[in-house]
Amino acid sequence: MSAGPRRSFAVLGKRLAVVAMALASTVPLTLTAAAAAPARAAACTGYVGLTFDDGPSGNTSALLNTLRQNGLRATMFNQGQNAAANPSLVRAQVGAGMWIGNHSYTHPHLTQLNQAQIDSEIARTxxxxxxxxxxxPRLFRPPYGETNATVRAVAARYGLTQIIWDVDSQDWNGAGSDAIVRAAARLTNGQIMLMHDWSANTLAAIPRIAQGLAARGLCSGMISPQTGRAVAPA
Structure with missing residues (x-):
């Protein structure tokens, strides 16, 4: 055999060795990634519904960034007038993986309105x-949590499930970040927490809320229109 063919076989051998090494390194990585997904899912022993009322607002972008940075998703109960004035922020909420709910158009005391006025508030939103x-939207939160049979009936006519809350952060009442974190610590599987889009104290509390939930095996979930409880995201 001449020197030329010997050199060709040598080069071919080196190339095959490189390919074999690449395959050997790729297969374990693929298996590791596949095995990691169930492990992350298994870490969620329950789900809670984090909700933010009154947006979108000038605080929405910062809120969305903080939620994403901390691996949280939430339901944003938007006022219709704010959504109409800030459509790009509504799209940003969706793009960040949030769910959008109806929180009336002008945030009135719905129980003080007649049926036609309630209908207008919900329909316009x-x-x-x-x-x-x-x-x-498939979820509806009445302003102030105030409701009655007429409000519920109008909401149902638009295919909306009324959602109140189990835990009130009291951010609307000036609660500090520490108090908001303590409120989140009371959440149990399936429960829903009230917070507000515009609250600086709530924004500051989010990283610690995320840490506290993770430590208890709770993950942020969606609110089921069927049960009104927090469940695993679809």
């Missing part, structure tokens, strides 16, 4: 959110 790119 459905239209404003959909028009802003937020989809058609």
């Amino acid at each position: 459905q239209q404003a959110i959909a028009g802003a790119g937020g989809g058609t």
Whole structure:
């Protein structure tokens, strides 16, 4: 055999060795990644519903960034008038993986309104959110948590499930970040917490809320329109 063929076989051998090494390193990495996904899922022993009322606002972008940085998703109960005025922020909420709910158009005391006025508040908000790119909400939170049979009936006519809350952060009442973190510590599987889009104290509390939930095996979930409880994201 001449020197030429011998050199060709030598080069071919080196190339095959490189390919074999690459395959050997790739297969374990692929298996490791596949095995890691169930491990992350198994870490969630329950789900809670984090909710933020009254947006979108000038605080929304910072809120979304903080939620994403801490691996949290939430339901944003938007006012219709705010959604109509800030459609890009509604789209940002959706883009960040949040769910959008109806929180009336002007945030009135619905129980003091007649049926036609309640209908207008809910209908205009459905239209404003959909028009802003937020989809058609399936969840409804009455302002101040005030409701009655008429409010519930009108909401149901638009295919909306009324959502109140189990834990009140009291951020609307000036609660500090420490108090908000303590409130989140009371959440149990399936429960829902009330917070507000505009609260600086709530924004500051989010990293510690995330840490506290993770330490207890709780993950942020979606709110089921069927049960009104927090469940694993679909």
